[in-house]
Amino acid sequence: xxxxxxxxxxxxxxxxxxxxxxxxxxxxxxxxxxxxxxxxxxxxxxxxxxxxxxxxxxxxxxxxxxxxxxxxxxxxxxxxxxxxxxxxxxxxxxxxxxxxxxxxxxxxxxxxxxxxxxxxxxxxxxxxxxxxxxxxxxxxxxxxxxxxxxxxxxxxxxxxxxxxxxxxxxxxxxxxxxxxxxxxxxxxxxxxxxxxxxxxxxxxxxxxxxx
Amino acid sequence: xxxxxxxxxxxxxxxxxxxxxxxxxxxxxxxxxxxxxxxxxxxxxxxxxxxxxxxxxxxxxxxxxxxxxxxxxxxxxxxxxxxxxxxxxxxxxxxxxxxxxxxxxxxxxxxxxxxxxxxxxxxxxxxxxxxxxxxxxxxxxxxxxxxxxxxxxxxxxxxxxxxxxxxxxxxxxxxxxxxxxxxxxxxxxxxxxxxxxxxxxxxxxxxxxxxxxxxxxxxxxxxxxxxxxxxxxxxxxxxxxxxxxxxxxxxxxxxxxxxxxxxxxxxxxxxxxxxxxxxxxxxxxxxxxxxxxxxxxxxxxxxxxxxxxxxxxxxxxxxxxxxxxxxxxxxxxxxxxxxxxxxxxxxxxxxxxxxxxxxxxxxxxxxxxxxxxxxxxxxxxxxxxxxxxxxxxxxxxxxxxxxxxxxxxxxxxxxxxxxxxxxxxxxxxxxxxxxxxxxxxxxxxxxxxxxxxxxxxxxxxxxxxxxxxxxxxxxxxxxx
Numbered sequence: 024x025x026x027x028x029x030x031x032x033x034x035x036x037x038x039x040x041x042x043x044x045x046x047x048x049x050x051x052x053x054x055x056x057x058x059x060x061x062x063x064x065x066x067x068x069x070x071x072x073x074x075x076x077x078x079x080x081x082x083x084x085x086x087x088x089x090x091x092x093x094x095x096x097x098x099x100x101x102x103x104x105x106x107x108x109x110x111x112x113x114x115x116x117x118x119x120x121x122x123x124x125x126x127x128x129x130x131x132x133x134x135x136x137x138x139x140x141x142x143x144x145x146x147x148x149x150x151x152x153x154x155x156x157x158x159x160x161x162x163x164x165x166x167x168x169x170x171x172x173x174x175x176x177x178x179x180x181x182x183x184x185x186x187x188x189x190x191x192x193x194x195x196x197x198x199x200x201x202x203x204x205x206x207x208x209x210x211x212x213x214x215x216x217x218x219x220x221x222x223x224x225x226x227x228x229x230x231x232x233x234x
Numbered sequence: 235x236x237x238x239x240x241x242x243x244x245x246x247x248x249x250x251x252x253x254x255x256x257x258x259x260x261x262x263x264x265x266x267x268x269x270x271x272x273x274x275x276x277x278x279x280x281x282x283x284x285x286x287x288x289x290x291x292x293x294x295x296x297x298x299x300x301x302x303x304x305x306x307x308x309x310x311x312x313x314x315x316x317x318x319x320x321x322x323x324x325x326x327x328x329x330x331x332x333x334x335x336x337x338x339x340x341x342x343x344x345x346x347x348x349x350x351x352x353x354x355x356x357x358x359x360x361x362x363x364x365x366x367x368x369x370x371x372x373x374x375x376x377x378x379x380x381x382x383x384x385x386x387x388x389x390x391x392x393x394x395x396x397x398x399x400x401x402x403x404x405x406x407x408x409x410x411x412x413x414x415x416x417x418x419x420x421x422x423x424x425x426x427x428x429x430x431x432x433x434x435x436x437x438x439x440x441x442x443x444x445x446x447x448x449x450x451x452x453x454x455x456x457x458x459x460x461x462x463x464x465x466x467x468x469x470x471x472x473x474x475x476x477x478x479x480x481x482x483x484x485x486x487x488x489x490x491x492x493x494x495x496x497x498x499x500x501x502x503x504x505x506x507x508x509x510x511x512x513x514x515x516x517x518x519x520x521x522x523x524x525x526x527x528x529x530x531x532x533x534x535x536x537x538x539x540x541x542x543x544x545x546x547x548x549x550x551x552x553x554x555x556x557x558x559x560x561x562x563x564x565x566x567x568x569x570x571x572x573x574x575x576x577x578x579x580x581x582x583x584x585x586x587x588x589x590x591x592x593x594x595x596x597x598x599x600x601x602x603x604x605x606x607x608x609x610x611x612x613x614x615x616x617x618x619x620x621x622x623x624x625x626x627x628x629x630x631x632x633x634x635x636x637x638x639x640x641x642x643x644x645x646x647x648x649x650x651x652x653x654x655x656x657x658x659x660x661x662x663x664x665x666x667x668x669x670x671x672x673x674x675x676x677x678x679x680x681x682x683x684x685x686x687x688x689x690x691x692x693x694x695x696x697x698x699x700x701x702x703x704x705x706x707x708x709x710x711x712x713x714x
Contacts, residue, residue, distance in 0.1 A: 079664065079668070082651070082657075083642065084642075084647060084648050084651040084652075087642065087643050087647075087648055088648050090643075091648070124638045125638075126636075126638055126639045126640055127639075127640035127642050130639075130640070130642065130643060131642065131643075134643065148638065220665055220666070220667040220668070221665050221667075221668070224667075
């Protein structure tokens with residue numbers, strides 16, 4: 024059984040989406056608990072991807088190909104997961120801030136977080152502070168992530184945090200930010216909880232904030 | 235869609251000279267040979283030229299056009315260089331570009347201390363092993379003029395160290411005919427005999443006349459020896475602008491062309507079909523320091539011009555790149571190496587030496603060789619041109635893209651990213667935080683680490699027993 028879970032993890036690492044789906048089905052047929060398949064198969068594989076990506080051993084497309092395999096496995100597994108077994112790392116609201124249409128970096132972070140077991144709610148790009156507020160109110164996430172590529176739109180991160188404070192929601196969430204012009208110092212300055220320099224670090228940061 | 239006829243990819247090239255310019259330089263070279271004449275010290279070579287139709291007046295040997303042109307007609311258009319295991323790895327022929335190190339540096343940058351110190355015989359072997367482990371380096375030269383062996387024998391010691399260190403083809407230097415006879419003995423033992431060596435040569439002599447117009451005993455003696463044996467030789471003169479040649483490039487090219495063709499004529503007179511690599515070195519003599527500059531723009535400019543001449547004659551061609559006048563591994567070294575490597579590729583120079591030289595060829599640097607390896611790989615991508623095809627035009631991917639959403643996670647990216655993009659090795663593109671976390675290493679530091687890694691892991695097949703016996707016999711006789 025442990026072999027089968029290891030195989031799911033290693034085939035996921037290699038990005039073999041069809042094989043991962045078959046292996047997950049096989050594990051279910053053998054009576055393995057869906058939660059165990061998720062944690063010790065799919066998420067374990069994705070964790071290895073994240074570690075190796077962070078260490079500079081993997082390229083972004085290899086991570087994405089693995090993430091695609093993760094999705095293939097999840098599509099088989101999802102109907103069998105009970106509420107408590109569902110991706111349990113937490114809910115994560117993510118978006119690119121108002122006035123900024125850049126999608127790519129934010130999507131990369133989103134895919135990495137999903138691979139790590141977060142349930143992400145993607146608000147897209149050009150997300151106004153009110154939209155973040157509404158999403159937090161509706162979805163009750165543990166984390167909110169904001170992205171900005173431009174120095175001119177980076178200020179919207181501060182506006183969004185202020186809007187969350189005014190709505191009385193700031194205390195219920197942790198906020199992390201990222202993007203080319205963003206730094207640790209800026210995160211501290213505007214009252215965000217953390218900054219992640221890249222998509223691989225974002226997983227670590229999100230996990231430590233959600234813990 | 236049915237499979238359509240592919241669109242051919244244009245691979246960029248450079249021309250420096252027009253046909254009219256080539257003819258004007260060629261005509262001037264003919265004038266130099268026929269009217270100005272050369273000084274030939276080597277008696278047998280002088281007799282050969284006179285017998286072939288040259289004459290002597292005013293103490294000069296004068297060579298007419300028909301002797302020049304018939305010799306060019308006899309010289310091979312390509313030279314098939316092998317490695318010392320007998321595999322064809324370096325066919326010097328039109329369109330192909332091969333890179334390697336340089337010869338005889340009196341100093342090297344010590345790999346451990348970074349200090350400039352006299353070269354030792356072990357350096358020649360270590361440089362060869364480094365070349366053996368670098369995929370962009372096609373051939374070796376010694377990179378060392380060893381200071382820890384008897385000075386009159388250093389060429390021999392350096393040659394032996396080099397062939398022990400690498401199986402790749404090599405270009406070697408020698409002091410005189412006695413040196414080259416010993417090197418030939420060893421080379422025959424490596425190849426398995428004289429006929430085997432001629433069929434699958436793994437070494438090429440680099441000798442040169444003295445610019446302007448002087449042909450001394452030793453260099454001509456070595457040239458004739460190679461021709462007698464039918465093994466490859468290059469004989470590029472160095473009419474450096476303002477030094478061995480006129481200060482203007484055109485004059486240096488005309489002189490260098492004439493001087494090189496004398497070597498070609500001699501080789502073809504001794505043995506028609508002798509594999510002869512055409513070329514010259516037209517670097518600039520710096521008017522402040524009087525050094526011969528390896529990083530000057532005159533170098534790539536001149537090289538592209540003599541490569542045009544070589545193509546016009548239908549001859550394989552020699553050049554240099556990846557070298558610097560800088561004393562350390564710095565920005566200057568990177569600039570000078572990159573400009574010359576790009577020029578060598580664009581002009582399709584067949585055999586490109588001096589990769590890894592710093593300090594105008596006085597000092598060798600292992601880090602510089604490794605950095606040049608990355609530069610060569612980088613520029614090679616550019617020479618690949620732009621493939622235009624259904625798979626690269628990506629119509630469907632563009633069609634399905636969400637405006638503003640990007641292609642990073644698109645199937646087209648995930649299917650083609652491995653070959654569609656060039657990936658750096660030594661060049662650093664890591665994010666700032668990652669770079670800091672890894673110790674803020676600059677290029678020279680990373681290159682030093684890569685050298686250590688290659689030297690620690692590269693395994694090179696030893697010389698055949700017969701070759702080591704020949705080496706032992708030759709060195710014992712010399713030390714007696």
